[in-house]
Amino acid sequence: MKRRPTIIDVARKAGVSKSTVSLVLQNSPQVRAETRDLVRAAIADIGYFYNRAAANLRMSNAGLIGLVINDLRNPFFTEFATSLQMALSARGYAAVVANTDEDPDVQAQVVGAMLEHGVSALIISPAYGKEPATFDPIVRAAIPAMQVLRNVEPRMDLFPFAVPDYVEGGRLATEHLLEAGARRIAFVGGLQGRAVTRERMSGYHAALKKAGREPLVLTGRATRAFGRQAARRLADDHPEVDAALCFNDLVALGMLAGCAEIGREVGKDFRIVGFDDIEECAQAWPSLSSVHCDIAGFGERIAATVLDWLEDGVTPPPQTLTPVELVVRESSRGRSANAFS
Amino acid sequence: MKRRPTIIDVARKAGVSKSTVSLVLQNSPQVRAETRDLVRAAIADIGYFYNRAAANLRMSNAGLIGLVINDLRNPFFTEFATSLQMALSARGYAAVVANTDEDPDVQAQVVGAMLEHGVSALIISPAYGKEPATFDPIVRAAIPAMQVLRNVEPRMDLFPFAVPDYVEGGRLATEHLLEAGARRIAFVGGLQGRAVTRERMSGYHAALKKAGREPLVLTGRATRAFGRQAARRLADDHPEVDAALCFNDLVALGMLAGCAEIGREVGKDFRIVGFDDIEECAQAWPSLSSVHCDIAGFGERIAATVLDWLEDGVTPPPQTLTPVELVVRESSRGRSANAFS
């Protein structure tokens, strides 16, 4: 395992000084074309590659961005993280990513590690709890940092927050179900008291109130398993309920499975709308209506926001709401022609 | 935005030399307890945190591991990447991760970027195509690098390969379907000619041959959409087929949806087995039998293998097959009692 070649090896090979090599590396116009080509040839020849850690020591912009996610196995967050990472990569940054699995201790640990690695900025979809352990070190490091999708840290001047407009999404979905003829609409899933649940629910409450209908809320974990149980519970305990707005698509997809299991025909006997519009919604059967949050676009937007902040000092506003829209599919529209067995 | 504190600031504050601070940072036993506490207090006081880039410059082990994945949105790879990342994190390493979206150019670019960032090792689930552009630079960097899940680079001494035992999985699943009474079993999904497809299929072929049955292969993309179409095509063109072994769970879940759509009762009229056993299998309805590859365990194992290689020079064998097992659920066993509507 031989030594990694350095700028000095290149300089020696090309017969110039290491300063010149450095200038070539940075595409400086002040080096003569022939010299540049000479250096380039030497670089290719000895297989030199840039050492960013060393450069960073002088320049202090490592080109590393930290990405900390509370639940990376959830397709919603996967999609977000992936599109964000690819957007960063396209602008020449690498992403250090970590999943915290909703554990604030893990979160504090990985954030600390990322700061040690000298990330130039941090994007965090935080776990709930022990906020200071995570956020105080970031304040000390004085790097751009955004919280996304969940707002757990009140200092939004320091940690600007961005999120799709969940309230509007909840309203749109509820109004759609009402227009489609639903008489009694339940809100299913989402942990009680969490901001995200509250927001998604508040659009639902507002729309029902306006229509003079009574809400029915079944909070619970945001999982397929909970959705599946909820389908059964709703049928048993609240047979009058003929529609559900779900906290997210996983719950909705779980309800789809649950309805199939108990023989309730979704789109006919019962209408379901999910939230997030993950890829699977269009592939499910019946296909699932959902509040489209354009999470891929959201990821790209966050990447751009953070890099503009980092590179040009454009501080984002303390709070950004991105637009959402409702995508109506079979689960709330009624079945397509080939739907009977 | 003030300067990040350094070891020298700490030294000044604690009234010792920077060497002493460095020793404290490394928990060296050769520094007196009182001095250590003094230094620790100073560290906490001025909010110092370690600069790994600088340390790395001297030591050349950045504690960064590169993770390059061909399709990070696929839950199978998400699960792998996440468990790997968390295992690395637990051993004090950070993961730089990148999705290539099956694009070999993107892959070459991100691998180059990671090498510049001085990753100490690389784990890659490669895209197909342009192998030299990705792998030659890794060879020059002379760092431990493994290919996982797909074997595209023949130099397996340089890039040891690890993968679950797909052949065995295909065999197990096929034998199970035969035992369950299936008369004609199709293999559905997976791109023709790819090693993964070939392996998963070869267990299927072997088992059928042994039983004296004819194979029927329907290759295609490994997506829900393809699975859904395939369900219809199979019913239309090959009504005698009464079971399917799918290339992966996405295809199988797509078939589940497709069967629901055309009114074919899975578990009764038709049996389906998937491959990978992603989390959703247990939550689907009917629940999906699948070849369990323990991908979370696989991720942890790879993390351990790479770190042992990096830290202790334990070179992995050129090829590792990890065990798989079949998990039988409703989709191939017959419905549970509550299954009629």
Next chain:
DNA sequence: CTGAAAGCGCTTACAG
């Protein structure tokens, strides 16, 4: 247009 020199924040022998 190119070279010599200092410095980024650490670690590591080497003295004391």
Next chain:
DNA sequence: CTGAAAGCGCTTACAG
């Protein structure tokens, strides 16, 4: 047990 000094691979004024 602790300090002074060199060096890791770069960049950046500053001379020439």
